[in-house]
Structure formats: structure tokens, C-alpha cells
Amino acid sequence: MQKNPFILSLSFPRIFSLLIVLLSLFTLLISRASAWQSNAISVVSAASYEANCASESIAAAFGAQLSNVTLAGSDTDPVTPGVQLPTTLGGTTVEVGGRAAGIFFVSPAQVNFLMPANLAAGSQAVVIRNGSTAHNGTVTIAQNAPGVFTANATGLGVVAAQALRVRNNVATYEEVAQFAGGAFIPRPIDLGPASDLVYLVLYGTGWRQAGNTTRVSLGGELITPLFAGPQGGFAGLDQINALIPRSLLGSGRLSVVVVTPNAPPSNAGEAEIAGVISSNSPLVNSFLPAIVQATQTVTINGSGFASNADNNLVRIGSADAQVLSASPNQLVVRVPYGSETSQILVRTVNGDGLSSTALRVRTSMSGVVESTGQQPLTGVTIRSLTDG
Numbered sequence: 001m002q003k004n005p006f007i008l009s010l011s012f013p014r015i016f017s018l019l020i021v022l023l024s025l026f027t028l029l030i031s032r033a034s035a036w037q038s039n040a041i042s043v044v045s046a047a048s049y050e051a052n053c054a055s056e057s058i059a060a061a062f063g064a065q066l067s068n069v070t071l072a073g074s075d076t077d078p079v080t081p082g083v084q085l086p087t088t089l090g091g092t093t094v095e096v097g098g099r100a101a102g103i104f105f106v107s108p109a110q111v112n113f114l115m116p117a118n119l120a121a122g123s124q125a126v127v128i129r130n131g132s133t134a135h136n137g138t139v140t141i142a143q144n145a146p147g148v149f150t151a152n153a154t155g156l157g158v159v160a161a162q163a164l165r166v167r168n169n170v171a172t173y174e175e176v177a178q179f180a181g182g183a184f185i186p187r188p189i190d191l192g193p194a195s196d197l198v199y200l201v202l203y204g205t206g207w208r209q210a211g212n213t214t215r216v217s218l219g220g221e222l223i224t225p226l227f228a229g230p231q232g233g234f235a236g237l238d239q240i241n242a243l244i245p246r247s248l249l250g251s252g253r254l255s256v257v258v259v260t261p262n263a264p265p266s267n268a269g270e271a272e273i274a275g276v277i278s279s280n281s282p283l284v285n286s287f288l289p290a291i292v293q294a295t296q297t298v299t300i301n302g303s304g305f306a307s308n309a310d311n312n313l314v315r316i317g318s319a320d321a322q323v324l325s326a327s328p329n330q331l332v333v334r335v336p337y338g339s340e341t342s343q344i345l346v347r348t349v350n351g352d353g354l355s356s357t358a359l360r361v362r363t364s365m366s367g368v369v370e371s372t373g374q375q376p377l378t379g380v381t382i383r384s385l386t387d388g
Contacts, residue, residue: 045147067089142263155267156268167192188272190274292359
């Protein structure tokens with residue numbers, strides 16, 4: 001594994017903006033916490049929300065009255081290479097094992113900070129001070145504690161990453177996530193012709209100490225990255241550059257997991273790998289209705305579909321739909337259970353076609369409501385408060 005400058009990292013302004021967005025979004029997750037005991041805090045990885053953290057990784061602490069303000073930190077010394085984080089932000093300080101920690105973000109219920117370097121493995125005391133009030137907790141330090149950032153900042157769903165395509169010695173970046181139907185969903189990665197090299201550029205925290213022993217699992221296929229280590233432009237941020245093997249062509253949605261020695265695997269994000277896209281691929285022009293539930297039908301209009309229903313594969317999210325009828329210009333399919341909001345993929349022997357917009361799949365519930373004695377209750381109505 002070598003550091004290839006050609007594909008090592010994004011420009012600093014672009015990735016800095018990405019992480020500021022992610023760190024700001026963490027304030028939306030405060031509802032995860034239950035009622036806090038007075039002055040108690042819980043400390044987790046800011047990427048995976050798992051309890052283990054590594055030295056020089058990005059962490060999040062949750063509690064109450066941790067700060068009197070909501071404030072994002074900035075580089076305290078732009079002249080010095082790298083990012084020099086403040087150790088006091090809005091009157092709040094953080095100590096881990098008695099050592100001051102750099103702070104990314106403070107709010108009354110959440111503080112994001114950088115674990116100091118070279119912490120001893122095992123339990124370490126964490127103290128957050130807001131003025132004269134001390135908030136206490138502990139964190140388990142491990143040599144490796146990989147966590148993958150995701151686009152929605154929950155530790156789940158599509159990864160916060162880019163696809164880097166090298167074609168004719170020219171490199172271009174492409175997004176792997178898109179916002180549709182009120183949520184982040186994967187943007188399928190087109191591997192292009194066989195001469196293209198397409199890398200997944202993945203961002204997270206907690207794996208820099210593993211170096212060349214780091215691996216990435218894409219849909220269960222273990223890949224040795226070209227590079228795994230510090231991103232270099234943002235404190236605590238780690239990066240992986242992994243060549244996507246062409247054996248994954250057309251595999252659809254895949255789990256993305258970082259694996260390091262002597263540590264649990266990272267949280268599982270996801271990405272989507274498109275199939276063959278050519279001039280003969282089917283075209284998906286439109287579909288109706290735009291919002292559906294499982295078991296309802298969708299009419300897909302376009303061209304290049306197979307006349308035999310069995311020769312069309314239609315995928316909604318990671319679930320394959322039943323094709324009820326087919327003609328070269330129209331398909332009628334049944335939305336399967338397990339579908340989620342996503343673009344509609346139609347695959348024939350000539351390649352893949354993808355809708356330009358996402359089909360919104362509403363959540364539905366079925367079954368019975370039971371008493372605490374596991375007996376069905378009659379006359380009970382369940383009303384959904386959301387349709388996402």
C-alpha cells in the first residue's frame with residue numbers, strides 16, 4: 001500500500017466543508033440520548049456512535065448543559081500546517097485522561113472533540129467543564145476503532161465518500177450520495193469501460209494506526225486499499241482509497257465496512273455499484289405513481305425494455321420487483337417488501353437503465369398488536385405520523 005499523490009485526497013476546502021456539515025448535523029441526533037443524570041456524559045465515536053474510540057479520532061459527547069452556546073470551532077493558527085483546534089470554545093473545555101482535547105463543536109447537549117494522541121488503552125476519564133461545572137464520563141480507548149461517516153450523519157445509510165475516476169490519466173470526482181425523497185440515497189457508481197480505474201474515497205475516523213493492515217469490505221468482498229491513513233487536511237479525519245473491482249459490476253447496493261486488526265469492524269454504510277451502461281441500455285423516462293407502498297404497482301415508461309417480462313430485472317433500492325407485464329416501452333411492476341426510496345433500475349441483456357428521479361416508498365405496517373400477555377388486541381387503530 002503506497003501513498004499515491006494522484007489519488008490521495010480531496011482538496012482541503014472541499015473536505016473541510018463536508019466535515020463541517022457532518023459535525024453540524026450531529027446536533028440533530030441529540031434525541032438519541034435518554035434523560036441524562038446530572039453532570040453525566042456519554043462519549044462515543046462521532047462516526048459510528050460506538051463506545052470505543054482511538055487516539056487522534058473524532059469523538060462526540062452527549063449530556064446536559066455542556067455549553068451555554070452553540071458554536072463551531074475554527075483553526076486557531078492558520079499559518080501552522082494542519083488544523084489547530086481550540087481547547088476552549090464558548091467557555092467549554094474537554095479533558096481526556098487529564099489531557100486537554102481540541103474542540104470541533106459545542107452546544108448545550110453535545111460536544112464534538114479530538115481525542116489526544118498516544119492515549120493508553122483501556123478506560124479513560126473524560127471531563128467537560130462549562131465554567132465552574134464539571135461533567136464526568138469515561139471512554140474506552142483502543143488502538144483501532146474504525147468508524148465510517150455517512151451522508152446523513154447517523155452512522156447508517158450511504159457513506160460520506162466520493163468516487164474517483166481515472167480515465168486517460170485524467171482524474172475526476174463523482175458523488176456517491178444524493179438527496180431525494182427527503183433522504184440521502186446512493187447515487188450508483190458507474191465503473192465505465194474496462195480501461196477506467198474507479199476508486200472509492202472513503203472518510204471516517206479511528207483507523208489511522210492500522211496503516212497497511214486496514215481492509216475494506218464491499219458487499220463482503222475484502223479489498224486491500226491503495227491508501228489508508230490520515231486524510232491530512234482535517235484533524236482526526238481518516239481516509240481510504242480503494243480500487244473498486246470490476247467483479248462488483250452491477251451488484252447494486254453493497255455494505256461498506258472498514259476492518260482493522262484486533263478491533264470490531266466499523267459501522268456498515270452502503271454504496272451502490274451500477275451495471276453496464278451503454279448506448280443500447282434501456283431508458284427509464286418516467287414512472288407513476290411517484291409515491292407508493294409495498295405491494296402497490298408502478299408503471300414505468302421508457303424504451304429498450306424486453307418484451308418478455310422475465311427478461312427484465314427491475315430493482316427498487318436493494319429489492320427486486322415483480323414484473324407483471326412488459327412491452328418495449330412500458331413495464332408494470334409490483335413494489336416488493338423491503339423496498340426503500342431510490343431510483344428505479346431496469347436491467348436487460350443490453351445493460352442497465354436508471355430513472356433520473358427517485359421513487360418515494362412510504363413505510364407501511366402490518367400484523368397484530370399484542371397485550372403484555374402476548375394476546376391479540378382487537379379494535380386498535382394504528383395511525384402513521386409520517387409517510388417517509
